[in-house]
Amino acid sequence: MHSEVVASRITDSRTGTGSSPTIDAVSLAIIEQLQQDGRRPYAAIGKAVGLSEAAVRQRVQKLLDQGVMQIVAVTDPLTVGFRRQAMVGINVEGDLDPVAEALTAMAECEYVVMTAGSFDLMVEIVCEDDDHLLDVINKRIRTLPGVRSTESFVYLKLKKQTYMWGTR
Numbered sequence: 001m002h003s004e005v006v007a008s009r010i011t012d013s014r015t016g017t018g019s020s021p022t023i024d025a026v027s028l029a030i031i032e033q034l035q036q037d038g039r040r041p042y043a044a045i046g047k048a049v050g051l052s053e054a055a056v057r058q059r060v061q062k063l064l065d066q067g068v069m070q071i072v073a074v075t076d077p078l079t080v081g082f083r084r085q086a087m088v089g090i091n092v093e094g095d096l097d098p099v100a101e102a103l104t105a106m107a108e109c110e111y112v113v114m115t116a117g118s119f120d121l122m123v124e125i126v127c128e129d130d131d132h133l134l135d136v137i138n139k140r141i142r143t144l145p146g147v148r149s150t151e152s153f154v155y156l157k158l159k160k161q162t163y164m165w166g167t168r
Contacts, residue, residue, distance in 0.1 A: 021066045038071045084127045085155040089119035091148045099146050108136050
């Protein structure tokens with residue numbers, strides 16, 4: 001079973017650290033079911049993975065409590081009034097953590113990641129329009145202590161956005 005291979009890989013990669021939860025094949029199968037349909041009934045998930053509805057409910061709650069997954073509604077930004085998206089590469093002088101923390105506190109920053117390569121941080125920004133984007137970059141990001149430079153990659157058209165990678 002695919003989930004068993006992934007579960008062994010996750011377990012092997014996390015042994016010794018003590019800080020990450022161990023995820024077994026059944027939990028991975030539950031996650032896959034929820035990624036296909038986040039509103040799938042626990043009884044249907046239980047039937048697919050071989051557990052009772054109550055057992056699925058407990059496992060889902062544990063996965064949520066451990067921060068392994070979230071169940072959220074994903075929207076198309078254009079349909080809810082956000083006409084401008086951009087990825088911003090940021091170079092930082094000194095410690096990355098304070099800048100990353102400041103970015104995570106900004107509502108417009110949907111994705112913040114520390115990277116290796118041309119940029120220290122990559123940030124996805126979702127804004128109402130170009131003026132809003134300019135304000136976020138020019139007045140809020142570039143003025144953060146430690147920010148040395150930014151490079152913006154404005155999205156012209158979103159071709160694919162999915163969260164269906166399963167548990168490969």
